Amino acid sequence: MSDLDFDRYDRIRPIRWTGDALELLDQRKLPFEVTYVRCETSDAVAEAIAALTVRGAPAIGIAAAWGVVLAASTVDAADGASAAQALEPPIDRLNASRPTAVNLAWALARMRRVLGEAGADWREVIAREAEAISTEDLAANRRMGALGAALIEPGSGVLTHCNTGSLATAGFGTALGVIRAGVAQGRIEQVFAGETRPWLQGSRLTVWELEQDGIAPTLIADAAASHLMKSNKVQWVIVGADRICANGDTANKIGTYQLAIAARHHGVKFMVAAPSSTVDMATPSGDAIHIEERDPGELFGVGGVRTAAERVSAWNPVFDVTPHTLIDAIVTERGVIERPDETAMRAAFS
């Protein structure tokens, strides 16, 4: 992918470590306000994750890792093993901040592991590990971008869902990384982004992010997706993931499953792009995934303006599971798995 100048895409950073605090780009306020929230404690990081100040599977894992470093500043311990004991309660609170994206538990497990093995220098060890989790995520995204883009025929149109870009990761993005690479290589001619109700990650975040790169996406209502596919305007749906199971079933933002069904019906290909940190071989299939349900109040209005009548009830699951049989390719930094199933997943990740 020699024609892609990665530094061009290094403008947005949702997570900044200052040495004694974590600054999070407040994604609740985008695209109209670009402000950072300063977190000085691990509990503040856990609250920011729960409130979607920072969001996107890889990004919440990275933020949680820095949350452990913040918690460490309140602990006095001679070695990593004793620090690990003292840090268990804040780590548990970070882990409980959101249930569906496995990257959160994965990053915290990594932090626990290095802590348990560290000696007197345990503070430096965990700070280095948090930095490594972030650096590796950026590298994985760049690699995935190249691998995913190579699957796309020149001149294609693509549809994406939610926000999977720099805002959701350490940088460059997963599905949006594939799209960035595909546009740079002239493979993708048109990008469509679904609004992603109710939180509007598509219209508020993805459109804003792509415009910073000089890519002009076309926003569609989520309900327009099947019609778009029927109109032959897209050849691929490209999405990220919050958890990919041992059989390839994939949890992602609510609405992904119906896109996969519509894509199969219309002969449109369906790609999932995610780092290997999103693969959870301990969860056999999508049935075992805990799907987060958020406050039904998120459905009662738009931008703080109430649109539903008073006293209505609502159900607000924020992720769904796409069965592996509807997925044409899972792309991670380790390679491409076409027509994923348990055998292919085990061959790649065991």
Ligand SMILES: CSC[C@@H](O)[C@@H](O)C(=O)COP(=O)(O)O
């Ligand atoms: C690279 S991000 C992949 C997923 O985390 C993304 O598609 C998604 O579903 C994010 O959900 P969110 O609720 O905004 O955290």
